[in-house]
Amino acid sequence: MSDPVTESPLELDFVVVRYPEPVLRQVAQPVTEFGAGLARIVEAMFVRMVASKGVGLAAPQVGISQRILVLNPEGERGPDDLVLVNPVIRSRTGEETLYDEGCLSFPGIYAEVKRPARCAVAYQDLEGRPQEREFDGFTSRIIQHEYDHLEGVLLVDRMSPADRLRHKAALQDLVDRWKRAVPAARGR
Numbered sequence: 630m631s632d633p634v635t636e637s638p639l640e641l642d643f644v645v646v647r648y649p650e651p652v653l654r655q656v657a658q659p660v661t662e663f664g665a666g667l668a669r670i671v672e673a674m675f676v677r678m679v680a681s682k683g684v685g686l687a688a689p690q691v692g693i694s695q696r697i698l699v700l701n702p703e704g705e706r707g708p709d710d711l712v713l714v715n716p717v718i719r720s721r722t723g724e725e726t727l728y729d730e731g732c733l734s735f736p737g738i739y740a741e742v743k744r745p746a747r748c749a750v751a752y753q754d755l756e757g758r759p760q761e762r763e764f765d766g767f768t769s770r771i772i773q774h775e776y777d778h779l780e781g782v783l784l785v786d787r788m789s790p791a792d793r794l795r796h797k798a799a800l801q802d803l804v805d806r807w808k809r810a811v812p813a814a815r816g817r
Contacts, residue, residue: 641673643691645681645733648783648803652689653734657696657779660714663757667697671712671755674699679706683733685771687778690734698775702767711768716752718776721745723765730774732784738799740784740792744773 646652660667670693678686678699685700696715703709723746730742747765750772754760764772777783785793785800793800 641669641676643673643677645677645686645690646692647734647736647807648785648800649807650692650734652692652694653778653783654781655689655694656781657687657689657694660695660697660753663714663753663755667714668755670695671697671699675701675706675710678733679704681733684767685775686733687775689778689781696779698772698779700768700771700775702771709768711772712755713750713752713772714754714757716750716772716776716779718773719749719751719761721748721773723747728770730770730784730787732774734778735784735800735803738784738796740788740796742774742784742787744770748773750776 670688674686674688674691674697677691678684678701682704684702684704685698688695688697698713698716699711701707701710721744725743725745727741727743729739731739746769747763748769749761749763751759751761774784777787788796
């Protein structure tokens with residue numbers, strides 16, 4: 630496998646890994662090197678997010694176990710682009726609301742997830758400078774969803790028993806597809 634840090638931006642063409650790919654269950658490792666390699670990864674993540682019609686993407690979703698998340702609530706590139714490196718959610722406050730969340734690693738599956746309206750996040754920017762900011766509304770929800778990925782927590786973990794039952798066949802289909810695609814998984 631090639632090293633995403635040393636490739637040019639045009640050579641990076643990430644694909645979204647799907648459940649139950651093991652990297653999705655790992656707690657992502659902190660980013661320790663900032664510079665051109667990280668910038669290329671972030672740019673390629675934005676390209677994949679937009680191409681996949683998503684509003685956020687965490688590095689584990691493209692097979693990289695690092696604490697990086699990108700998002701834009703509009704689902705396209707623009708002034709609302711956010712890059713959070715090594716984020717830590719310091720607090721979650723406000724009214725908890727249910728919202729039908731989807732996930733690029735669970736294509737076609739949506740589940741009602743309850744999350745607080747606001748979150749305060751400490752993180753680093755692309756240059757490694759410390760930042761702290763509070764987010765609310767849809768942006769807060771996206772950050773909390775993508776942050777879950779950095780912690781190895783998935784949409785299926787946030788599903789109610791009713792949603793899990795409703796999506797049982799689709800979840801099993803993802804597992805079966807993964808087992809067919811990964812020869813080592815066949816013995817599991």
